[in-house]
Amino acid sequence: MKLAKSSRFSPTSGPVVTIVLDGVGISPREDGDAVKAARTPMLDKLMANFPMTKLLAHGKAVGMPSDEDMGNSEVGHNAIGAGRVFAQGAKLVAESIASGHLWQGHAWQEVVAAAKQGGTLHFLGLFSDGNVHSHIDHLKAMIERAKQEGVGKVRLHILLDGRDVGETSALDYVDPFEAYLDGLRSADFDVAVASGGGRMKITMDRYEADWSMVQRGWDIHVKGEGRQFASAHEAIETYRNELGVIDQDLPGFVIAKDGQPLGKIVDGDAVVFYNFRGDRAIEISRAFTEETFCPFHRGALPKVTYAGMMQYDGDTKLPPRFLVEPPAIDRTMGEYLAKNGVSQYAISETQKYGHVTYFWNGNRSGKFDDALETYVEIPSDVVPFEQRPWMKCAEITDALIAAIRSGQYKYLRVNYANGDMVGHTGNFEAAVTAMQGLDLQLARLIPVILEAGGVALITADHGNADEMYELDKKGNVTRDAEGRTKAKTSHTLNPVPFVLVSGEADPAYKLRDDLAAPGLSNIAATVLNLLGYEAPQDYDPSLIVPA
Ligand SMILES: O=C(O)[C@H](O)COP(=O)(O)O
Numbered sequence: 369m370k371l372a373k374s375s376r377f378s379p380t381s382g383p384v385v386t387i388v389l390d391g392v393g394i395s396p397r398e399d400g401d402a403v404k405a406a407r408t409p410m411l412d413k414l415m416a417n418f419p420m421t422k423l424l425a426h427g428k429a430v431g432m433p434s435d436e437d438m439g440n441s442e443v444g445h446n447a448i449g450a451g452r453v454f455a456q457g458a459k460l461v462a463e464s465i466a467s468g469h470l471w472q473g474h475a476w477q478e479v480v481a482a483a484k485q486g487g488t489l490h491f492l493g494l495f496s497d498g499n500v501h502s503h504i505d506h507l508k509a510m511i512e513r514a515k516q517e518g519v520g521k522v523r524l525h526i527l528l529d530g531r532d533v534g535e536t537s538a539l540d541y542v543d544p545f546e547a548y549l550d551g552l553r554s555a556d557f558d559v560a561v562a563s564g565g566g567r568m569k570i571t572m573d574r575y576e577a578d579w580s581m582v583q584r585g586w587d588i589h590v591k592g593e594g595r596q597f598a599s600a601h602e603a604i605e606t607y608r609n610e611l612g613v614i615d616q617d618l619p620g621f622v623i624a625k626d627g628q629p630l631g632k633i634v635d636g637d638a639v640v641f642y643n644f645r646g647d648r649a650i651e652i653s654r655a656f657t658e659e660t661f662c663p664f665h666r667g668a669l670p671k672v673t674y675a676g677m678m679q680y681d682g683d684t685k686l687p688p689r690f691l692v693e694p695p696a697i698d699r700t701m702g703e704y705l706a707k708n709g710v711s712q713y714a715i716s717e718t719q720k721y722g723h724v725t726y727f728w729n730g731n732r733s734g735k736f737d738d739a740l741e742t743y744v745e746i747p748s749d750v751v752p753f754e755q756r757p758w759m760k761c762a763e764i765t766d767a768l769i770a771a772i773r774s775g776q777y778k779y780l781r782v783n784y785a786n787g788d789m790v791g792h793t794g795n796f797e798a799a800v801t802a803m804q805g806l807d808l809q810l811a812r813l814i815p816v817i818l819e820a821g822g823v824a825l826i827t828a829d830h831g832n833a834d835e836m837y838e839l840d841k842k843g844n845v846t847r848d849a850e851g852r853t854k855a856k857t858s859h860t861l862n863p864v865p866f867v868l869v870s871g872e873a874d875p876a877y878k879l880r881d882d883l884a885a886p887g888l889s890n891i892a893a894t895v896l897n898l899l900g901y902e903a904p905q906d907y908d909p910s911l912i913v914p915a
Pocket residue numbers: 390391439440441442500501531532648788792
């Protein structure tokens with residue numbers, strides 16, 4: 369994996385620093401754009417005075433099935449880190465179902481075999497068509513196939529979304545789904561929703577930010593312990609009336625009849641966790657598969673046949689049984705740099721820590737070279753982020769500045785979570801504050817990079833804070849009769865900025881203007897060029913050429 373020294377580009381004298389402003393896209397509108405509404409003098413100055421372009425960060429440009437699919441952190445960081453576009457989970461699963469490949473695999477057959485020996489088949493996962501972590505069509509295909517193969521009993525554990533889809537859209541999925549189940553149910557096919565809850569309250573924690581979420585999910589899904597309702601519809605309506613919260617924050621619920629939970633998970637059952645994306649699937653998968661397990665008190669571990677939709681971690685092989693092969697993301701920029709002796713530093717706060725390490729490195733949790741790489745995680749607050757929109761951006765900057773000044777690292781990367789995590793709350797004012805907090809940090813960071821003779825690449829993995837209001841099909845902000853907007857919590861389809869900041873009066877390179885539709889996957893080759901290397905042949909082209 370030796371990289372050729374470039375004859376066209378000489379290495380920058382200082383470090384190259386990639387700054388990912390998570391969830392900061394460029395919207396064509398002003399209305400509802402927290403990025404534009406924020407006072408960000410530093411970002412404005414950088415965008416006005418340095419070479420800048422827009423990069424595609426959604427749809428096919430990041431390996432999603434269609435250009436109607438928004439981008440997300442996984443596919444965005446995969447593309448940035450790997451310098452190429454790989455068909456992603458959403459696409460691979462859809463293809464595996466369409467071709468029938470999924471049903472032929474060992475994992476599916478073992479799951480079905482367990483269920484046919486008297487166990488219940490449980491499907492657990494994010495219940496929407498957001499296509500970021502899961503898709504409801506995959507769930508339906510598996511339920512229908514299970515019925516066809518003679519499985520007698522299926523239970524569903526549904527995590528309500530409101531984060532990758534409309535913030536109060538849960539019933540738009542639940543009601544038609546109940547009707548769909550009514551149509552499938554028969555004397556020898558017993559299928560029902562057994563439990564559920566909002567995805568930010570139970571089960572789908574990531575990067576060990578808050579294990580108590582997973583514990584609450586475990587108690588609800590596995591033990592059937594929690595507040596009981598007759599149906600998911602009733603649970604959603606009751607909690608909405610009582611708490612006034614949006615879907616992602618609805619508490620867990622257990623569906624019961626005569627006080628008995630409909631679908632506890634017990635010895636002999638099979639469990640399919642049907643999310644394809646790994647970050648929020650790893651903790652619950654560990655709880656189901658690790659013999660010795662410390663993060664919370666699980667009680668007796670039921671002996672189940674557990675399968676993930678994909679293998680979520682290529683290093684730890686978690687989970688061991690999975691339905692679809694994950695994208696084979698190889699030879700990432702991080703691996704090339706490690707193998708060519710380039711020292712690297714990666715930093716974020718907990719909520720995005722895995723994005724700049726695990727996703728960046730092609731869904732691998734380890735380092736390529738312990739001696740050459742430093743990964744730093746600043747612990748995130750465990751609070752609703754609209755209450756602390758600055759999150760840990762100042763602490764991240766403190767550490768990053770120290771790392772740059774140490775002179776130890778030639779390539780550094782950082783993810784600032786603010787635009788995204790606060791964008792997901794749907795709170796416009798908080799998102800504006802998030803952007804302003806971020807701008808203060810850029811104003812501290814950029815001069816330090818330039819003092820060190822370095823270059824900063826400012827970009828993002830996808831949009832979010834750039835569209836805080838729901839849009840209609842024509843792309844206009846939706847307003848009700850009183851002129852009120854509806855909060856939008858999900859990512860956007862907008863492109864993201866790419867700003868190339870250097871202190872040189874006359875850099876020996878310039879941005880290319882001949883690439884038809886540059887995207888996130890063009891960043892890796894650019895970084896390698898700035899470090900004085902030619903990128904591997906099959907990497908997507910660099911964004912720079914000699915001046
Ligand atoms: O997991 C989440 O928080 C959202 O579904 C997607 O956000 P991310 O892709 O920016 O992490």
